Amino acid sequence: MKEFSNQQIERFKALEYxxxxxxxxxxxxxxxxxxxxxxxxxxxxxxxxxxxxESLIFDGY
Structure with missing residues (x-):
């Protein structure tokens, strides 16, 4: 399993919020x-x- 940096985790959290x-x-x-x-x-x-x-769907419009 890949380890993520604190910055990456914070970016993921903001994206999810x-x-x-x-x-x-x-x-x-x-x-x-x-x-x-x-x-x-x-x-x-x-x-x-x-x-x-499975958590993110790309919409190119």
Whole structure:
């Protein structure tokens, strides 16, 4: 099992909170929330999708 850094865990938590309370999110919203570059958040979402494949549905619209 992969060990996640505290930063990755915090990003996962924020992603899950936004999904639960707002019904969705995207890398732009998360990058503004964390004050980080868009590419970092895109990678975080990809990692989340890889480790939790049944928990996140991609909507390209």
């Amino acid at each position: 936004m999904l639960y309370w707002e019904g969705g999110t995207n890398a732009t919203r998360l990058s503004h929330f964390f004050g980080m570059h868009l590419n970092v958040m895109s990678k975080a979402i990809l990692l989340y999708r890889q480790t939790h494949p």
